[in-house]
Amino acid sequence: MEDPTLGQIDTRLIQTAVIGGRDSDQPVILPEQPHNLDEFIRQFGRDDFWCGTLLGGCGEPLRPKRYVTRVCHFAHEADPGRGECHRTTNSADGADHLFVKAHVTRWLAGQGHAAQGELRSFGHCHGDAVDFRLRHAKTHLRFELHPEDYRSWRRAADSLGAREGRIEWVFGRDDALARDMAARRGYALLVRCETEGNDRRVFIGTLTDGKKTPWAPLEDCRMTESGLVTPALEELRAEGAVRDDGIGCEPFPGSVALPRGQVVFAVDTEAAPLASSPLDVPGRRLIPGFVKPAGSRIVRACLSLPDTVPAPTDQYVYQLAGSVRLLVTDVVEGNGSSWAVRADALVRLNGLEAERTGLWRPSVALDEKYVPAARASSTCERAPLTEPAASGPKTPETAPGKAADELRKVLEGVAAKGATITWGELTERLGRWVHDLPNPKRQELLVEVDRPRVPDHPLLSVLVVTHLGRPLPYLGQVLSRLGAAEPASEFALQQWAAAETKKTHGAYGHRRTRASAAPPSAAKRPATGERAPIGSDLKQAHRRRAEMREKLEEAARTRARTKGARAQRLSQAIRQGEEHLRRYEEVRSRGRALRDWLGEGDRLLGLLIGLIGRPITVTPARAERRAVAPEPKPAKAPEPKPVEKKDPNLRKVRRLLGELDRTHGHRPTQDLLRLLDEIGKHRDQLARPLPAAETKHVERWRSRLEDRRSAERSAQAAAASRNASAGTGRTAGPPRDDRLPTEGIDKLAPTVRDILKELARADGTPLSWGDLRLRAGGQLPFLHPDDQVALLVAADRGTPGNEPLLSTLVDHSVAAPHRLYHLVRLGCGREPVPDAELETHRAMEALRLRQIWRYRR
Template identity: 45%
Template sequence: MTQADTRLVQTAVIGGRDSEVPVILPEEPHNLDEFRRQFGTDRFWCGTLLGGCGEKLMTKRYETKVCHFSHYPDRDGIRAVCHRSANGEDSADHLFIRLHVKEWLAGQGHAAQSDLRSLGHGPGDAVDFWLRATGQHLRFVLRSQDYHSWRRAADSLGAREGHVDWVFRPEGAVTREMTARQGYALRVRCETAGADRRVLIGTVTEGSQVSWEPLEQCRMTRDGLVTPALEGLRAGGRVRQGGMRNHPLPAALPLHGARIVFAVDPAAKRPVDAELSIEGRYLVPGFVKPAGSRIIRACLSLPDEVPAPTEQYVYQLSGLVRLLITDPVAADAPSWAVRADSLTQLQGLDAERTGLWRPSVALRDETAPAPQVRQVEPESRPSLPERGKVAATLRRELERVAAERTTTTWSELSSRIDLDLAHLPDPKRRELLVEVDRPLEPGKPLLSVLVLAPSGRGLPYLGTVLRLLGAPAPASDAALQRWSAVEIKRAQDAYSRPTDPAPASTPTLRTPPAPREKPATADAAGLSDVRAASHQFGELRRKLAEAAAIAPKASPRRAERLGKAVKQARTHVAGYEAARLHGRALRPWLRASYPILDELTRLIGHPVASPQPAAAGGTSPVAKAMPKARESKLGDVPDTPPRPDASKPRSTEEIDAIASRFEEARRAGDLAAAMLLQQQAGRIGEQQLTTEDKQRVRRLCTVMAKWIRPRASEAAQIALRAVLEGLARPESSNDLLELRSGLAHARILRRRCRGSLPEDIQVLFDALQGKLNSAAVSQDSDEAPAHRERNLAHTEALEQFEWLRDEIRAAQSADDLPAVQAARQLAGPLYARKLSEADREEYTPFMREVKAWCGERVPQRQVDPALRRIRELLTGLAGHRKDGSVDEVRLALDEIARLRGSLAEGLSSSEAAAVARWHGRLKQREVSRRERSRQKSGSGPRTPLGKAEGPAIPRQTDRLPAEAIDRLAVAARKVLTNTARSGGKVLTWGDLRIRMGGALPHLHPDDQGELLVAVDRETPAGDPLLSTLIASTDASLHWIYRHVRFSLGRERIPDADLETHWATEVLRLRQRWRHR
């Protein structure tokens, strides 16, 4: 029997299950009819970003009850299973807010990146916006959040992002905290307007009603989001300067025990205040919240017989409640605390409503009675012991990490020292690291650099740690990353170096030191043996990793010998811990490790410890390509040269220095350094150099490319093998999304490999691809095959593009221009050819931002002024190809001939061909003009029979009369109006011709301008022009837009701002026509 879907679903998304375009269904039937005419009937999905099942929805029309969306029943008539928890009109507010706020920011000239955040309920708990140009962060919180979670998020975002603006939908303890700190708080709500939701921003002040205003009336300034009401508050001096950095305003604390709740602050130390200490009582730091008031920090005084409260619960004060306060001493402020005789533990929803905590246990579970609380062991958090003890423990563990020649993260440290460091806020972690490295000693490496973020990069607050220690901090993020890598190496060398290493100035191969026999003692192994064994242990692990990388490429005989050596080394490494624990066995373990390490080194190959000068008898490819460098200059070249200055020409010494350092990198096999030098050589080649220097740079780049390309391909092949083997392991997850993401990464690596892949890698790649296809087919078996194939292709392309987007963001944060350019080169074809129209529209601002970012960092080419003038003249001739006079063309060609004589190098082949074509056209026009003049004077040939004699044919016979242009303008305005209403997609002239049904002919450029002027002749002065929708074939600004604005008397826009202004006008046009 068919069952109806009784869930009244009011919101959906358009375009697909993962779409970000929301829509709300009207409740009245006549409004639903108009909704269907506008959006159709089969474009709606129960979107995953709404917390839905991802299936299609249909619209249900009723006359006697509310219209709504409904799931399609299956073949048996049973309704679909969907666990979506929110179905009302506000269930898609996070998508509407993301859409409208992004358009609002773009309308004010801000390029913003948006992201949806989950706070434990679903994908729509919060919406984040990053304004990278101004370094601002805007967060819309749409779900209620307890005070502890919000405080941790605010501290973390404030330390990492700087300025953060908070906008809340629910009213609660957090908004009162914001009002107490900065004098106001911002709220957000949405109102239904047809199939859309209108965003309103509210301003909350103490003792006043919320003032709601449309988002369009607000502004985004350097100080954050500003509403009209907030401007009035600032003008009246009612807003505190400093925002979240202010301490809360004083609060009146009513001492009515039944109306006061308390929660423990786990990050605060137990206070030791003699004046507040009373015999038989103890103090507990925490948060106190009276009913109807904000949360404040305070200490609670309890009798000794009352069990100590824990952070897992919220308590209500009971018994006799008083305020303990001391008299002020000198200039010191008085101390105070709240005194209570007993506590009552709140349960479930009562505790959650206070805003102080969210219970970690299920509501149906019974809580243990209060007398048993003292028996529960508290969590081992680093804030409870003294900070000095925690720092000492952390320092010892970091020394062991350095001795193992590795790095760590906060999560790994938590498991190693059995302290909950992973959940500490960033300010507390920063204080611990400062305590670890204090006092700062000259020449001693810092241990705090060994702690990395989960991504493997340095901590975001490492620069702050250096400043608090008084150490000089690098100026930029890229310099800080380079400094961190060097400092990590220094720390590892300092704590893992043997007692008598070879002198640093001797550039020889590492040879194992001969073990010294010492008199046997009853003591354990000495410190020198421990350090030497730790060093050997790290060397063995490194050699095992190198052996695993080269084993697939080794010959059968060498692979067999290498396998035996690896097996012996692994057995020896496994016995390191046992030998370290039993000191007497450490020295034999160390003595046995030397021949094992030597055998591995011999089979793998001896790396050169430091670069050696080239042999006298041999000449490297670089030495053949480049003249001999001046040795007096090479010694002064820094290890990492600064970014080339675009205004300074490159000298011979700088070119020689790069060639010398590339030769060193080539001998050492350092691919990363060679690629960096290749990028620097390319930038040098773009400067204004002499012809000889240009040829030398070209030869150097050619040699670099021949050496780098095969090795970069080999490195990509090794990385590809590792990715595929990780996906093929039996213990790996069978998650479809994980498999797709891994294969997207593998496809990017495949493009970097030259030629065909080895057979085993290709077989593994095909097997994983088949596994993904079969899983996707079984998941979408009810779709048509062609539609399924398109979905698979689109999903794969989108995943590859999103992976490249993350790579670009990471490279931008490290200021790594070569990595950004390489990823952008791979992302361009995916964006242009394989992404859907909706995805291209979403990522267009991102691609433009990356293009602008690269343009700011790539030095502009120095173009010869004469060559620039020749190109301008050729462009002007092309723009007036048909209406340019003979005299104008002759003058332009004469000037080009004069300028060509002053060029250091000749014109390119295409430019020379263009000049030759114009000389030919000039000759033809001169002949035609002479013929017309002879006909006018009567000396020319007679007019052929059948043709009446008359005046000469006027110029530009392909121009349309004004009446025809006016008729075409009416039809073009109708097409552009409909396009603006349906989303405002930009059109080319070809698209416009198709939409007009072929009524628009191919127009002369001047007629195109007159047509667009006629289209916008009736457009009001303040509205964006409909002709803004006309774009070039690559969806960029059309050259005619400037002339249309000039003809209509609009304000002139500077050339540098014209493209940004055009993009803003397109967004304004969409917003203006959307509801007309």
């Protein structure tokens, strides 16, 4: 057991020794576990272990010590006359120079190189480096395990290189020397050892800039005429990404990261072609141009771009994307050092942004330039250009970090309440400085609040919304600066924001989300993710069936009055619709199939509504020669003919009018409206126009019932908004029969058109149905979905066929974001757009709208 007089030495836990004598270069490692130790002793005996001089030891014998409760180790023998041991390296890696020497010698021999390793000391230990001279290959292979300082190394490199021709360096660590080598050759070699039994196995790493270093066992590497080659290096060579002339080369340029999204670039087409430049590296090309870093003047410089990026043209100004770095060369004799900017990708700026950089002025046709900015890739940043002014005024008295902390605290509270907040409200909570912050600063603050971004972690910045409850116009930029994927379009962004808001509310403990970022109409059809999918789907399916039945009847009636191709298409759509209804029985019990059924139903309804033209409540006014509310209805006007006295339809109209007169006092408005509808149907089938007396009679009833209903509806709306603010969710969709007559729609249409025109002139940001109602200042009642379509169709009646519909700007429910738009397009007689392309199409149309309306009054 332990000799108490040697306790001091034993605490060093010596793990390595040499075998075969005090000056031996054969290292061993003592296993730490007792059962491994027993095997070790069977192999090596007990008596041939030395505190080797090449390990920096005293040369005295060492004894393996077996322990069960602590790791096994070597210990010096108890010999009072023995001199003091100054060995400092006791751990497993303390003998790595000897392991490298032994293994590399064997490895070289295996490839026909008879070379003995020589140990070198730079003053740290006996084995600061291990050298191998390969005479045939005229190569000096050096494993530099403990680094010299940079200047000594450069001197050594120059003198060794001069003396021995080629010199191959393998470094013990990823340090300044290895990096310098990587800058010259495109890679550097590293070495490390790993314990395997009582051995240390040698691995060679291939270090390159910006990539993880791959490691390969020494046995997998080759010594060639052009140096030590690892498997990874072979790949790099195949790619042409490295230089073989090594240390003799001037290093590749160094690089310093630049702030993201703040450098813009325009090509200089008149610059002379470049002579060779140290900034020109394999796989990239240099493009002369004008570079403007944020807050700096425009400088003429080169941009280094990967060969794979399409060449920029002088038609655009670009924002640099990906990893943007400043490239700098070493000082070259007589020339000083040069520099360029390096980027991975380019993002085209749109006309407005480009103009702001000062690098571009619109020529004649602004609109042609005004194409959507290309998005390089989802991972590319698309941060805004910060105006020089933005960095000017300081945030008052509050340090940025502190401001973000305060804001974060407030937003967490807002999240816990399941609410959202505007900058205005934040000013009340946090102080005047919030109000004074320019938008770029607000953006920065929001980025700060959610930084560092942890994927799937709820975002607080989405809770700050406009006073209409919509996502901030620069939310996309905040997202991209956080490194979160930026949704590809305005619409996608809104949907994303609504979902993210819910997620954040949920994460902060609020169960019932009010989701103010979602358009209110979304509440009518519950988001499928929120509730049990089957239940809500079934409810929706019931509604959809009723809707489908009604539309089919309407379509059949329309078909009866229609001829030619339209009648054929109607017949076809009716068959499809009936088939769809029949399929309900087989899908009702299967969740997934039911979903598909619902989707298909949407499509068919759209088709039917498009073919029918207008809701059935609409009476074709063209049929009335002396109509009280003259209004052209092109869709389904039969040719007017004089009414025959005995027309059965006319008899029915008269009978129904009589019924209205008699029973209105005690019947609900809806019933009476149904009578009026029925009158309309018979009137549609009249062979000749309705006589003047009856027409007046009908119109009197129409206006009377409309008054009566709008009174009821405002009561309903009030109740609905009470429900909504009580947090129970908006249940109040309009009842099925609650339909607006044509006259009502036409009265509202100009208001809606004005609102949409104004929106198109401003910024073209889409508007939800709820916002539309708000903007219409309460003129707009809750509307049946078909009436929404009819109203938008009416609002777009004045839009020329070659211009985008203003209705493009009306957003719809989160569940079916483009359905309304799709139907309105059909209603306006526009070509249908395939579902898959609808979103992109709509985004493009929104952009066109903005172009068209920007300068139009």
